[in-house]
Amino acid sequence: MYAVEKLCFAPPLTFSREQLRELTTGESSFTSIAEDGGKLAGFAIAALMKERALRYGYLQTIDVAPEHRGRRIGSKLLRHVEENIAAAGGRVMLLHVAVQNREAIGLYEKHGYTRVGVEDGFYRRDNGDAFIYEKRLPSIP
């Protein structure tokens, strides 16, 4: 996972091995992976958050290795994570995305996410501002 993460994000945005371990092993974490020929092609990590009565999913990251992009792997990972969060009672997905990340913004908007805000300086150093996107999830009994 860390090898794919390094291909997807430049420092300081790269999650460390330890951060990936924490994000994927938390009791409220949901991880989806995509493989190609036995090798990891991509993954998505979300957390189920609880605030009073509201449960929602927060997308920590979605990574597709460069040679596998443009083949709907990101779309499948996103759908899989959303299904898992909805099945666990999450009513909404929330995420941050760098304002200049055209590929990811295209992915989220294609999948029905709506821009609901901007957070200045969300990313450390000069990597800048983030849009906040959300999507309502179907309620699964």
Ligand SMILES: CC(C)(COP(=O)(O)OP(=O)(O)OC[C@H]1O[C@@H](n2cnc3c(N)ncnc32)[C@H](O)[C@@H]1OP(=O)(O)O)[C@@H](O)C(=O)NCCC(=O)NCCS
């Ligand atoms: C964003 C990312 C996960 C997309 O993965 P992918 O497997 O290539 O995505 P898909 O093939 O499922 O594409 C789905 C949609 O995303 C958008 N998209 C994907 N690549 C794009 C590009 N180069 N330019 C513009 N939009 C793009 C399009 O809307 C596309 O739908 P379309 O092909 O019908 O036009 C991938 O580019 C990636 O890993 N980027 C680096 C990591 C990253 O920035 N993650 C997001 C963190 S917030």
